[in-house]
Amino acid sequence: MDALAAALTGRLVRAEDDDYDAARALWNGVTERRPAAIVRCATTEDVRRTVLLAAEHHLLVAVRGGGHNVAGTAGVDGGLVIDLGEMRDVSVDPGARLARVAGGARLGDLDAASQEHGLATPAGVFSDTGLGGLGLTGGIGWLRRRFGLTCDNIVGATIVAADGSVHHVDEESDPELLWGLRGGGGNLGVVTEFVVRLHPVGPEVYAGFVVHRAERAMEVLHAYRDWSADLPDEVSSMAVLGAAPEDDAIPAELTGQPCVIVLACVTDPARGPELLAPIRDLPDPAADLSGPMPYVELQQIFDADYPNGMRYYWRSVHLPELSEEALRRAVDQTYRRPSALSTIDLWHMGGAMSRVAPEDTAFGDRSAPYLVGIEANWTDPGDDEANVRWARACAADLDDLSTGREYLNFPGFQEGGQATLRAAHGEANYARLRALKQRMDPDNLFRLHQNVAP
Template identity: 85%
Template sequence: MTTLTTLDGGTVGLGPELDALARDLTGTLVRAGDAEYDDARALWNAVTERRPAAIVRCATTEDVRRCVLLAAEHRLLVAVRAGGHNVAGTAGVDGGLVIDLGRMRDVVVDPVARTARVAGGARLGDLDAATQQHGLATPAGVFSDTGIGGLGLTGGIGWLRRRYGLTCDNIVGATLVTADGTVHEVDEHSDPALLRGLRGGGGNLGVVTELVLRLHPVGPEVYVGFVIHRADRALEVLRTFRDWTADLPDEVSAMAVLGAAPEDDAVPAELAGQPCVIVLACSTDLDRGPELLAPVRDLPDPAADLSGVMPYVELQQIFDADYPTGMRYYWRSLHLPQLSEEALRRAVDQMHRRPSALSTIDLWHLGGAMSRTAAPETVYGDRSAPFLVGIEANWTDAADDDANVRWARACAADLDDLSTGREYLNFPGFQEGGQGTLRAAHGEEAYEHLRALKRRLDPHNLFRLHQNVAP
């Protein structure tokens, strides 16, 4: 007999029911006490450790459907795991059931239609490897082990954002298992209202076992800017970054990172691990890349310049070593209407206050294609802000949890009065902002659209652990 937590906070014992589920699965059922349990329950963010009662490692959409029916029948507290990289730890649940899509990683590319059918547990690296064989890509994140499902359903800001939009903008179809066990094949013709809700609405409406993504010609090589300056030059560099981004063409997506200099043969040994500012940029126009990135590369006396031509798949992996599974993370975000002198000064000041050298303050330049998507097509929310501040507290020792979370929250509070009041829902802290954060992020009309979909598809709020817009 296995005891599971229910939606109302009670418990229910399931023995024969789980045994029957295990017999019918193509995948496998893992229970607390099984040899593989600790591996199966582990999440990317060690701060968000969870101990579910049962984990189903699904192999098919039918596996998922059976899990959903069991959860609905017994009103089980259920989490859905794609890549398991949500910073808030929503891919796990204490005492409940985890529907794990991690073994469903197939990517099938149609190079003629320029689409990819992507299984619910696929990672960015799986997607890039398959699409780049055809010189194609879809906008995604900047860390190749991220699950494409969780990232894309909630937004998806990456190196192609200004050229081709967000990941969610490029979702043209999906397979969705809803709370009553129905399998929906969703596209622009079958259910456009539901497709809109999946474009930026998070994992709130059911379990997405497959996405169909629009692809674009990219690569195989791009031009990458990667320039490092010492921290005492930070304000000068950030002013140049601000002025340079004012009229950038869509082919260039850029960010400035306030953090620590990496260990690299091209970086002076005495600077490695010390505070610095790094300007990173991707130009999909390979020929014009050096010209387009010249203003930030021509600043005098850089500590290191690692710019040059790079395969797109390598660019997608450039941050992989910085975000290992099992490290500790707490991330927040704010949108800024401008990089004012005051915003730059506060950001630099907060860089020097961070308790961990692994932490960063990232200034993402937005705009371009992602700002031109018409609001009725997605529920992502307002796209008018030209900059996103990503506040990343990253550290290794559990004893330092409080200090690092306090720093990230203080940084967000320090910049809040300069912001639009919106957060990026893939950098949600521990979701402590609740419905107020969701309303602000989506906007009132999109938020009500999601509520209406929730009432239709999940009226009892079975799927409530992600960014939950309740019915």
Template identity: 50%
Template sequence: MDSTVSRTPATSASDTSFLPHGQVITPDDAGYDDARAVWNGMIDRRPAVIARCTDADDVAAALAHARAHRLPVSVRGGGHNVSGTAVRDGSLVVDLSPMRTVDVDPDRRRVRADGGALLGEVDRATQEHGLAVPFGVYSETGLAGLTLGGGLGWLRRAYGASCDNLVAADLVTASGERVRASETENPGLLWGLRGGGGGLGVVTSFEFRAYPVGPDVTLALVFHPWTDAAAAMRNYHEWSQNAPDDVSSFAIVWHAPAIDDIPAQYHHQPVVTYAAVHSGDPAQAQADLAPLRDFGSPIADLTDVMPYVDAQKLFDEDYPAHVMRYYWTSLYLTGMDDEVIDALRELNEACPSPHSTLDVWQLGGAFSRVGADETALGDRSAPYLLGVEANWEDDADDEANIAWARKVRDTMERFSTGAEYLNFPGFYEAGERTLRRMFGSNYERLAALRRAYDPDGLFSSEGHIPA
């Protein structure tokens, strides 16, 4: 953090009138603990003051208050980032959660959404017009953090990352200036918002491209027993290399959930799962997904045609807010040969929690056709992303689960490009080294933007390049 921004004691309870419209919450208020809680149950941080903003005027006033009191600023959209960057000890939290308006222009296929909107809210609004924006795979995620960190979901291979479809944004900068970023206004700033991780201002509204999707899509969800794990992974690798862009998929190496659709003897036992969404023609989907369904002897095949909004909620119940404890990290993999498959199998067998997963995200398609310097997100050449999700329930198990996730990352490093995905960052333990790996050749350009838009480091945090 820049030396010009330092922590101060908590703002007094009487100093709560600085927002023109929103609500100010301090540690003395009854709702403080609820207001500071974020999705990851591990995160227990105590900001000095929380400014619940209802519009850009509130945001500007909150930033002015932070500057006057020399408080560092954190920004909360959906509060879903696994590293907990939405709240910091001793900070002023600009809380955008009341700002959730979504407007759809079906003729232009454009969507404008406030900075506090959640993916499920945008999905419901766009599907009323047979449209969708490429977002993530968990409906309670905030669109702001997801987009600023890249944004990968069920439409990534058909239409790219969330940040690729950001066409404009309205911001309040650290100085309180209102700025619009688009391809004609401040295009360099728009470049930085497309996967650069934030720290350039508080984005109060986003404008996205939308595409014809749904109302129904085909979801393949096929569980294979552990005895077939190696063969199932090889089958997935072979199929994924030539799958059409209408399909975005995962191979999930984990332990079977205890649900009625899976025979009880497999509950919490190691499995390999194919999960894929085909957003194109349903008849073609059956043929394109057949190699996932016809392989081996699955213990369960839950493939179905369903509304797109339901597919977007597929994993919601697996990731309850405030209850589970999460540590996620990642690596972009250069391939998936037998060495990679064997390593993933061994690491899954050593996992201390049945809720944890090793997710092999199929990349390629539209996502890979964006040049490394076209967006801040950087290089797209890797064929897979390995998402390492340590998910557990008891705080007594923190050390074991975090250690397992870090072991996975260290073990799989030799099979990777060395880069990580910004939305699965661990806790940014390696500091600047992590960010340089994430942004690669785009790092210095992003650093220049940070110096231009936040020279005093008001927004400095673990996930931002130093100002």
């Protein structure tokens, strides 16, 4: 370790160092880990040296980008963490509509740089998320129906393999490896730079934000189902069953009380009022906060809801339809949640993301028109069991109505193992990922992140 520490441009943090606890901390407070050391890499060469040391000494390796993965795989007990958090540079080529994004960059870093040129790439809905972990496993956000998933927009990468070799990947140099990086998870090596495609977006979009009282949930969800069934690609939306947020525009007596919120992004702000009218015109909303909004602000509206160190357990199911039974069960489960911070999110999928064939990316099948995100969010460690149990029960309650696939960025603690990965990727894609793993990492050094074993 001493030789590695001396050779790094970055810094090696060990258990005896004053900043060890801060360096090992993960976003999800449930997933506390105590690694032997954290390597805060500053360059691809730092990553390469660390990978070689880990392979030589058979150390268990975790790779940390933003550190926001729900399953906690960005940390490891007793092993080595390759931390890319200091590598956050973003450079934009507005003419080519491309961005080069360092492996530790957050969505907010990319949004800020690309929006200077009126451009964006599809990403998540929480600005402190790391682009790497999100994009390598999919990436569902406000632009999904217009421009696809984050992984669909990865057009190049620099990746350090398990033998320390550095690969510069694009469609010409290694199309199969690029295919694997588009949704295959962080299983093939350490990506130190992404090249992503950008699209004209902003600076303003039209944001929908309509709150209704919980007693009207079924009526609102029926209207949401009918409205979302025939939307153009420029509208991405979700209906959230949860608690009313604290806001001056929402009646104070509703704060923290059960409600249903319809959220949407319309990429053409001029068309926002027209396209959202059917859902905004429902009678007697508790509040309607809809209106034009800078895209970078829309990307940050959930930031305060997901603070570092809070406790999280998220699951997901895909639905072929929002059937009456599915809606009834979702509403019923909302009332059973032990924490008022927890939500059940009905994401409308389809559009551009659904027109990518299952075999075109490792992500797999995109045909389900709805994704149910089950978010158990709470603060007290004493409530861990109750909240995890609720989320699992909610997923099980919807399972017989689902397609059998989970979204791998909402995987619980990955307790589903290989069965979950096979279902998510599909058998043919799973076989291709195994072949890629055999080429890039035959000894399975990188086995914590959505591991398809060689």
